[in-house]
């Protein structure tokens with residue numbers, strides 16, 4: 001019944017967008033900030049990928065997420081000849097640390113960016129429990145991601161997983177790519193996951209009604225995102241499609257580099 005209700009809600013929101021009644025990026029960003037600030041409920045915890053969220057009860061999917069991403073990064077790095085030590089690693093939207101616990105032990109410093117102080121604290125706890133890599137929390141505001149660029153400094157690897165699907169709009173994603181381009185050191189790499197669409201009514205960007213479809217807000221076609229990467233001063237090196245996994249459908253991972261490799 002709940003599924004029927006959310007499908008009906010999705011239909012209404014998408015029809016309203018189709019007839020020109022989409023919400024502005026700033027309106028959606030405000031809704032997103034309110035949603036993520038409402039820390040505590042079971043679904044919020046699941047959406048934030050905390051280790052003890054109910055979605056991860058069955059088996060150790062939480063660990064599997066980061067392990068798969070690390071494997072994918074290592075395969076990609078080999079393919080493009082990236083073999084320098086991972087000094088500083090940034091994850092934008094680090095959540096409860098599913099990726100951090102796998103990448104941090106390979107790095108000199110792990111920088112977690114998120115919009116929720118409680119989530120940054122949880123990520124710090126998870127990293128600390130798995131070794132001594134320093135964890136630097138960076139608290140961003142949904143509406144103003146650019147404001148934390150100076151605080152982040154530069155990095156060798158920029159990661160972004162399960163985040164682009166829940167940003168306000170596709171245009172906001174372009175802002176994040178420009179941030180990645182600014183913080184990545186020359187020769188650095190990024191691994192960025194987006195949800196892709198195939199042009200149909202149900203999978204295109206929703207552009208309104210954030211709270212009722214957090215992870216269904218923003219999608220790109222694969223060629224569109226490839227071009228967006230290139231337009232942001234970065235170089236797309238390759239893309240891996242995952243049409244379905246345990247959490248959702250239609251994922252594309254872009255391996256991206258910054259400038260010439262030294």
Ligand SMILES: C[S@@+](CC[C@H](N)C(=O)[O-])C[C@H]1O[C@@H](n2cnc3c(N)ncnc32)[C@H](O)[C@@H]1O
Pocket residue numbers: 032036047048049065092093094095096097098099113114115116119140141142145160161162163166167
């Ligand atoms: C689905 S979790 C993903 C966590 C982690 N990346 C992973 O793969 O397990 C999304 C996280 O992004 C954070 N978030 C939401 N909007 C954000 C934004 N605009 N910028 C940075 N973080 C954001 C949320 O607080 C949440 O912790």
